Amino acid sequence: MSVLQGKKILLLVTAGIAAYKTSFLVRLLKKKGADVQVLMTPDSHHFVTPLTLSTLSKNPVYTEFFDGETGDWNNHVDLALHADYILIAPATSNTLSKMASAEADNLVLATYLSAVCPVFFAPAMDLDMYKNPFNQENINRLQNKGDILIPPNKGELASGLEGEGRMAEPEEIISFVESYIKKGLIFYGKxxxxxxxxxxxxxxxxxxxxxxxxxxxxxxxxxxxxxxxxxxxxxxxxxxxxxxxxxxxxxxxxxxxxxxxxxxxxxxxxxxxxxxxxxxxxxxxxxxxDTKIKKDDDRLTLxxxxxxxxxxxxxxxxxxxxxxxxxxxxxxxxxxxxxxxxxxxxxxxxxxxxxxxxxxxxxxxxxxxxxxxxxxxxxxxxxxxxxxxxxxxxxxxxxx
The missing domain is CATH 3.40.50.10300 (CoaB-like)
Incomplete structure (x- = not known):
């Protein structure tokens, strides 16, 4: 049984081309038995639709603080407290900067800032953006705070360049999170x-x-x-x-x-x-x-x-x-x-x-x-x- 079985995972999706991979990520999380709730930034809708992630997660997807049709309040505090783990994938340079600066100009960021559970983030951006010293400083600040970096891969990027910055594959993200959780279990390594x-x-x-x-x-x-x-x-x-x-x-x-x-x-x-x-x-x-003993006698002694x-x-x-x-x-x-x-x-x-x-x-x-x-x-x-x-x-x- 996966350590993700029955866990409440809050997946925060931001606006990077790697957002298309989140449909595979949600599907894998569900196969592991996790309860997945997806939040999206408005611009992430350009890369993957809320309908896709809602269908795969079997939960409604939230983007705004208020539901435009019903007027219901999507409470970022309740969403954060409900989660066992928060996973931000993809984590763009823009979002990382706002996370490190404690900005809360959308539902995703406000929810992140309300988190009391472990937070994993999987950066996804172009090579030079990833290596930019200010971006690296933000990543270090988040790690020093206690957030957990899922390192990006090296490979072909959307720009056509080759290098570090490609978001880890969904299978790698799942494996990373499972390994982290197992290390905190009382019989890990036994x-x-x-x-x-x-x-x-x-x-x-x-x-x-x-x-x-x-x-x-x-x-x-x-x-x-x-x-x-x-x-x-x-x-x-x-x-x-x-x-x-x-x-x-x-x-x-x-x-x-x-x-x-x-x-x-x-x-x-x-x-x-x-x-x-x-x-x-x-x-x-x-x-x-070697053969079945027949019941010829009134007694059988073994x-x-x-x-x-x-x-x-x-x-x-x-x-x-x-x-x-x-x-x-x-x-x-x-x-x-x-x-x-x-x-x-x-x-x-x-x-x-x-x-x-x-x-x-x-x-x-x-x-x-x-x-x-x-x-x-x-x-x-x-x-x-x-x-x-x-x-x-x-x-x-x-x-x-």
Whole structure:
């Protein structure tokens, strides 16, 4: 999922030939899930029409302080406060000069001066205009104020000259803004390894030993971590859960405990944080039949052998990783969770009790208690698994 999903973007369009690119820019922002509101200077209408940008943004486009037909007031303060981010593209030399001088002779400038959110600006002008020392001084003043420059490209300009001043392409602008936002997220630069779902241990080609885990908790953890800037590898057993629009999550599907172990060991060494929420089968059939076992007898006896404990192995091999386990208990919950915490060399353990209504497998809610290495605990109320994922990740962030 893009970090622009659900963000309110105020796009301010000024009068440069590069304004034609804003139709592509709006379309890309909408594809990223952003809510786009466009404001235009009067002269920018010569380069791209309000109708085009209104159709693409699915919002009315504003140019004047007053609507000439209805007399409605387009409040520049409300417009600015409504935005999560302001993007000025193209930013002409004339507009940059007025921005640096705090002039407000049109709706675009008045809105810019009312901004309290981050402001990005993408200059677009001819080579000598861009290099003009007064123009460079204005750009420096805006950057010193805190506005964020999206550097122009070098290339063919409208004048026919070649050089710096060409507005960054829409794809480059989107990438620049996304990268800036990600750097402010709490898990930016962190690699998270998360396991989810059950594992199935084959009895024969059609039967298996498994459990009721749906994978919902692990998938919510992965989605939230990705949304908060992490690079996520999600290893999941059989599940109907999907990553959906969270396209940057690396999803690895496995079936058995052995397959999950191999996938975990392949990625564990490069992880900063590992959250093992999968319900891994403790045992597997000693012999797996190549053909379907017929129900000829009244009884079927299976000899089971223990699977290697993935979490125990990870605890032994832990170096700098922050390792988190889950404990689903039915009795002596706290003491069992604390034994697991110590035995497996965990940094934290998350306790689920099947005694708590609304917690456990297949539910859309969960109720957890988190213990750290000092055995101090933090108790959380019953919440949706999306909210529980947020609580868990905030807890981890506070301790790394």
């Amino acid at each position: 690699k998270l390894l998360i396991t989810a779902g059950p594992t199935y241990e084959a009895i024969d080609p059609v039967r298996f030993i498994g459990n009721h885990s749906s994978g919902k908790m692990g998938f919510e953890l992965a989605k939230t971590a990705e949304k908060w800037g992490a690079e996520v590898t999600l290893i999941s057993g059989p599940t109907h859960e999907k990553t959906g629009s969270y396209s940057s999550i690396e999803l690895l599907s496995v079936t058995s405990a052995h397959e999950m172990l191999q996938a975990v060991l392949e990625h564990y060494s490069s992880a900063d944080i590992a959250i093992m929420s999968a319900a891994v089968s403790d045992y597997r059939p000693e012999i797996v039949s 000899s089971l052998v223990k699977n290697e404990d993935i979490l125990l192995r990870m605890g032994k091999e832990k170096k700098n990783q922050f390792l988190v386990g889950f404990a689903l208990e039915t009795n002596n919950e706290e003491s069992n969770a604390l034994k697991k915490l110590k035995k497996k060399n965990l940094d934290a353990i998350i306790l689920n009790s099947l005694q708590d209504k609304g917690a456990g497998f297949k539910s859309d809610t969960n109720k957890i208690t988190i213990f750290d290495k000092t055995e101090s605990k933090e108790i959380f109320s019953l919440k949706s698994k999306e909210e529980v994922a947020e609580d868990i990740l905030k807890y981890i962030h506070s301790r790394i």
